Amino acid sequence: MGALKSLKEEYAIIDANFLQFCASHGIFSVEDFLVHDVYTLVASTEQLSNSYRLKQGINQLLSIIETCHQPWMNGLMLLEDRKQNKRCLSTGCESFDMLLRGGLHEGHVTELVGPSSSGKTQVCFQAASNVAMKLGSVVFIDSGNSFSPTRIQQIVAYISGSAENKINGILQQAMRNIDCHAVFDIYALLNVLHQLKLKLKSQTGYQVRLIIVDSISSLIAPILGGSNAQGHALMVSVGYLLKELADRHNIALVVTNHMVGGEGGTLKPALGESWKNVPHVRLQLSQDHARNIYAVQILRHPYMASGRNANFMIP
Amino acid sequence: MVTDLLYNPGPNTIHGISRLRGGGKIESQREPVRSRRAREMEVLRLPLSASQKGRLISAGYTSIASLSSISPSQLALELKISETEVLEILKTASDGSRLESTGSSRTIVHGAQSAWDMLQEEETLVRITTSCADLDYILGGGISCKEVTEIGGVPGIGKTQLGIQLAVNVQIPSDYGGLGGKAVYIDTEGSFMVERALQIAEACSDDMVEYSCLYRKGSQACEVKRQPKDFLENIFYFRVCSYTEQIALINYLEKFITEHKDVKVVIIDSVTFHFRQDFDDMALRTRLLSGMALKLMKLARNFGVAVVLLNQVTTKYSDGSFHLALALGDSWSHASTNRIILHWNGNERYAYIDKSPSLRSASAPYSVTAKGIRNSASNNKRIKHT
Numbered sequence: 051m052g053a054l055k056s057l058k059e060e061y062a063i064i065d066a067n068f069l070q071f072c073a074s075h076g077i078f079s080v081e082d083f084l085v086h087d088v089y090t091l092v093a094s095t096e097q098l099s100n101s102y103r104l105k106q107g108i109n110q111l112l113s114i115i116e117t118c119h120q121p122w123m124n125g126l127m128l129l130e131d132r133k134q135n136k137r138c139l140s141t142g143c144e145s146f147d148m149l150l151r152g153g154l155h156e157g158h159v160t161e162l163v164g165p166s167s168s169g170k171t172q173v174c175f176q177a178a179s180n181v182a183m184k185l186g187s188v189v190f191i192d193s194g195n196s197f198s199p200t201r202i203q204q205i206v207a208y209i210s211g212s213a214e215n216k217i218n219g220i221l222q223q224a225m226r227n228i229d230c231h232a233v234f235d236i237y238a239l240l241n242v243l244h245q246l247k248l249k250l251k252s253q254t255g256y257q258v259r260l261i262i263v264d265s266i267s268s269l270i271a272p273i274l275g276g277s278n279a280q281g282h283a284l285m286v287s288v289g290y291l292l293k294e295l296a297d298r299h300n301i302a303l304v305v306t307n308h309m310v311g312g313e314g315g316t317l318k319p320a321l322g323e324s325w326k327n328v329p330h331v332r333l334q335l336s337q338d339h340a341r342n343i344y345a346v347q348i349l350r351h352p353y354m355a356s357g358r359n360a361n362f363m364i365p
Numbered sequence: 366m367v368t369d370l371l372y373n374p375g376p377n378t379i380h381g382i383s384r385l386r387g388g389g390k391i392e393s394q395r396e397p398v399r400s401r402r403a404r405e406m407e408v409l410r411l412p413l414s415a416s417q418k419g420r421l422i423s424a425g426y427t428s429i430a431s432l433s434s435i436s437p438s439q440l441a442l443e444l445k446i447s448e449t450e451v452l453e454i455l456k457t458a459s460d461g462s463r464l465e466s467t468g469s470s471r472t473i474v475h476g477a478q479s480a481w482d483m484l485q486e487e488e489t490l491v492r493i494t495t496s497c498a499d500l501d502y503i504l505g506g507g508i509s510c511k512e513v514t515e516i517g518g519v520p521g522i523g524k525t526q527l528g529i530q531l532a533v534n535v536q537i538p539s540d541y542g543g544l545g546g547k548a549v550y551i552d553t554e555g556s557f558m559v560e561r562a563l564q565i566a567e568a569c570s571d572d573m574v575e576y577s578c579l580y581r582k583g584s585q586a587c588e589v590k591r592q593p594k595d596f597l598e599n600i601f602y603f604r605v606c607s608y609t610e611q612i613a614l615i616n617y618l619e620k621f622i623t624e625h626k627d628v629k630v631v632i633i634d635s636v637t638f639h640f641r642q643d644f645d646d647m648a649l650r651t652r653l654l655s656g657m658a659l660k661l662m663k664l665a666r667n668f669g670v671a672v673v674l675l676n677q678v679t680t681k682y683s684d685g686s687f688h689l690a691l692a693l694g695d696s697w698s699h700a701s702t703n704r705i706i707l708h709w710n711g712n713e714r715y716a717y718i719d720k721s722p723s724l725r726s727a728s729a730p731y732s733v734t735a736k737g738i739r740n741s742a743s744n745n746k747r748i749k750h751t
Contacts, residue, residue, distance in 0.1 A: 053425040078425025166698035167720035175722070182480075189477070195512050195662045195702045198723035199484035225481035234663035237412040242476075244429075268699055272656035275648045308699045315682075320696065 053079050054111075061110055067100060068107040083111055132157075135300045139260060141173065142180030142209050146346060149360040150331075153177075154260070154302040158352075159292050159328060163307040163319040164335035169344040170306040171196050172364045173335065174262045177304065179205040182227035183220065186259040190230045191242060193269050197230045208365045236269045236284050243291045250299045258301055263292070265306040267320045274321070282324070289328035305329065319349075408432075411457050420444045421454070432458040491544050493535050493630060493671055495527065496569075496738045499729035500716050504705075510544075510629060510671045513661055513700070515636075517676035517691040518707030523714060523733045524675045525556045527707075528632045530738045531673060532600050533565050535630040538591075541573055546629025547599040549618070553611060553638040557602065566596035568736035601628070608639035612653065615660055622668045629670055631661075636674040637692045651696050658700030665702075674701060713741055 054072055057064050057080075075091060077083050091108060095101040123131070138152030147153045154160055154177060162170045171194075178188045179202050190197055206224050233239045250256065266288070273281030296303040307325075312318035319332070332350035337343075347359040408421045408429070424443050426432055432440075432455060441451040492507035501507050508514055508531060518524055532550050537543025550557060570591050601621075605611045622628050644650045665672045681690040691698065691706070698704075704720040710730070717728040730741035 053427075053431050055425070056431060078423070079427050079431075081427060082425065165695060167704070171722045190480075193659070193662070194699065195666055196722040197480075197483070199480045199487050201723040202480050203484060222481055225484060226479050228480035229477040230480060230483060231477050232663075232666045234659045234666070241412075265699060267696075268655060268659060271696060272652050272659060275652060308696060310695055317695070 054083070057111075057114070061114075063103070063107045063110045065107075068104060071095070071098070071104055071107075080111070080115065084115065088112070137300075139177070139181050139185060139302050141177040142205075143173070143176055143362050145360045145362045146173070149346060149348065149358060151354070154304060155331070156259070156300045156302045157296050158330040159296050159303045159305065160331040160333065161305050161307055161319075161329035162333050162335055163309060163349070164337075165309050165317060168335040168337045169364055170335055171264055172344075174264050174304060174306065175201055176205055176364070177260065178202065178228055178262060179224060180209060181260045181302075182206075183209060183224040186227065186257055188228045188260045188262065189246065189258055190228055191239065191261070191263045192230055192232050193234060193239070193263070194265055195232070196264060197232075199225065202228065205365065233269070236273060236288065239263070239269055240284070240288060240291065243288070243295065247291070247295055250295070258299070260302045260304065261292075261295065263303075263305045265308065267307045270321060270325075285321070285325060289325065293328065408458075413454060413457060417446075417450070417454055420446065429458050490669075491539075491542075493531055493544060494537070494542075495731075496530055496534060497729075497731040498740050500731050500738070503716070503718060503724070503727040503729045505724055508630070508671050508673060509703070510669050511665055512702040513658075513665050513672040513674065514703040514705065515674045515676055515691070515701035516705045516707065517678055519678055519689070519709070522707040522709065523731075523738065524707060525558075525634055526561075526733050527738055528634045528673065528675055529557070529562050529565055531630055531671075532632055533562065533569050533596050533737070535671075536596055536599050537569070537573065541576055544629045545627070547601065547625060547627050549601045549603070549621070549628055549631045551603045551605055551611075551614060551631070551633045553605045553633070554635055555604070556634060559597070562597060562600065563593055564735065565737040566593040569593075569596065601625070605639070608643075608653070611639055612657060615657055618664060619660075619667075622664065622670065626668075628668075630673060631664065631670055632673045632675070634675045635677055637677045641677070641692060651694070654693060654697050655700065658697070661700075662702075 054064065054069055054077070058066075058069070072078070072083070075086065075094070077086055088108065092105060095104040095108075098104065136155060136157040138147075138150075138155055140147050140153040141150075162173055164170050174190070175198070178190055182188045183206060202225060203221060206221050210220050231242050233242060246258070246261070250258065270281070270285050270288070274285060275281070292303050292305065295301055308320050309317040310320045319326075319334075329350070330352055331348070334347045334349050336345050336347075338345065342363075343361050344364060345359055345361050348354060348356050350356055408418055408427055411418070411429070413421075421427075421432075421444065426435075426440075435455075437448055437451045437455060440455070441448045444451065490510055492501075492505070492509055494501055494507040495504070516524055516527060528550070532548035535544055535546045535548050538545040570593050573591060603614055605614055618631065622631075640650060640654060661672045661674070664670060677692045678689045679692045689708075691704070698720075701720070702722065703718070703724070706717045706719045708715055708717060713730045714732060715728050715730050718724055718726045720726075732739055732741040
């Protein structure tokens with residue numbers, strides 16, 4: 051909510067005296083006030099001459115804060131919201147959609163995890179092409195220089211299945227629906243996500259259906275670990291921003307993550323335990339090089355059994 | 366001043382905040398909630414220095430919106446810093462809110478590009494030929510600019526040869542279908558042989574003469590033969606002796622390429638060498654490597670240069686057998702956009718596309734001749750010495 055000063059004009063009770071009193075307790079913003087113990091604050095007004103007015107100010111602040119939380123919903127309303135606003139986006143790959151009972155869920159953060167060249171980026175391309183052709187806008191955040199418009203062109207042509215000369219109109223429209231950002235550090239990612247959030251909030255007519263971050267792990271890996279606690283804080287902050295975007299604006303979010311060697315040489319998803327609870331759905335991809343078949347397995351899903359798997363092909 | 370801390374959230378930053386929080390009393394109350402609050406603090410997400418963030422937070426400016434309406438002089442007074450520094454902070458902050466004023470533009474967020482525009486752009490992009498037609502064919506015309514390509518293989522397969530060939534080929538003028546660029550060659554192992562580079566350059570310049578004889582007979586008279594020595598002049602060679610030097614050089618490259626805009630390829634031979642020794646802390650190695658990978662990606666994208674990383678191989682044990690894999694581990698395998706593996710198949714050298722977002726995996730034979738990398742022909746097949 052920002053600085054207390056910004057409330058000064060709207061509310062007469064929050065005057066210079068009150069601000070000074072708050073500043074003496076290290077309170078400069080509404081957030082500061084929230085984490086401060088109200089009772090000690092009230093008690094400390096007693097020694098001051100204008101204690102009544104200060105207490106009024108505190109009450110005023112508390113009532114402002116009360117109006118700030120999100121409205122409550124009951125289970126029925128939540129279910130209604132699910133049915134109406136949170137649809138499934140088809141990935142354009144039949145067995146993949148079957149496994150996920152419809153595809154990528156709006157409001158969910160879906161993580162694709164797998165070793166190098168296991169098809170993560172290809173699944174992203176396919177989902178992006180399919181959504182851009184049939185449903186709406188896609189934002190592709192690329193941290194690995196792997197976004198290939200030529201490949202998107204091929205996939206769009208494959209999905210539409212029409213002849214070369216007819217496809218041009220569909221192709222142009224689909225490709226204009228995909229916006230690509232190249233980001234090479236976590237601040238740039240946060241900046242893009244933040245701008246998206248503001249944009250979605252301020253423009254009611256605009257709708258993004260799918261956001262892809264390929265890959266999240268290459269942005270976080272350079273800052274995670276060691277004695278650097280800020281890297282961890284940034285990672286958590288990205289995670290929450292992704293979840294917020296997905297939920298508030300009914301967007302399907304896809305992130306890709308790589309794998310690292312765990313205990314006993316088995317591979318496990320990177321980024322550790324605190325990232326683990328960010329994605330709602332975690333899917334592991336692998337490639338059978340000999341047969342050129344890709345496999346997907348559910349590692350985590352809010353309401354489906356983990357361990358189910360499917361094979362799919364990449365056109 | 367702002368930018369030097371931009372990509373370096375070093376370990377000192379978190380201490381920077383707590384030190385600048387002011388009195389100890391306040392600090393002890395804030396300490397436990399800081400991690401939880403990190404996600405609510407928008408200013409923490411701005412690429413500002415730790416001390417600037419600290420000052421903003423302790424003065425109550427936690428959201429970007431709170432910075433939008435304030436006058437610079439007032440802010441300078443409150444933060445007790447110079448007005449020029451405040452202007453820099455406000456400029457950084459306004460990048461975040463700029464989009465509201467440019468709401469009519471088509472792209473959603475500042476700096477985005479639609480896939481359609483990228484496709485148009487990509488179609489005009491010239492690739493760097495490898496001088497081997499078969500290899501060029503599977504690569505869709507050669508090594509792609511704007512991308513990071515990793516090339517790995519066993520010792521003696523021709524990695525350095527390919528590296529030198531690319532450093533020469535990038536200079537083929539645009540009249541001949543090339544890029545007319547320059548090359549940066551970063552040598553970590555000391556394997557760059559200038560005599561060999563001269564040989565390859567001579568062969569390349571001969572080929573160019575032949576080309577102009579064949580296809581442009583009319584203008585042949587006014588063509589001045591490009592001297593092989595000119596090729597050598599346009600290869601910027603850096604010798605790197607430790608991993609710290611390597612990181613420092615890669616940090617410096619951005620500045621170097623800004624000054625030498627015609628650099629079109631950066632070759633690192635090999636990216637692995639210094640990282641395969643003297644490392645106890647493997648977590649540190651992973652961090653350094655992934656940071657380096659991002660910087661190289663950024664370089665490739667922003668300046669439209671091709672980044673070519675040569676890598677060594679290692680044996681890896683899985684499924685009960687040993688097989689060859691590229692060095693530096695699983696996290697590094699994500700560092701490159703494309704990956705090409707060079708290997709022996711009988712007596713012939715083969716290149717195999719192991720990873721690429723846009724190309725099919727395929728393999729093609731090639732050979733290393735006196736002239737450099739060339740098509741593999743059955744009559745000049747080299748005998749592999751064992």
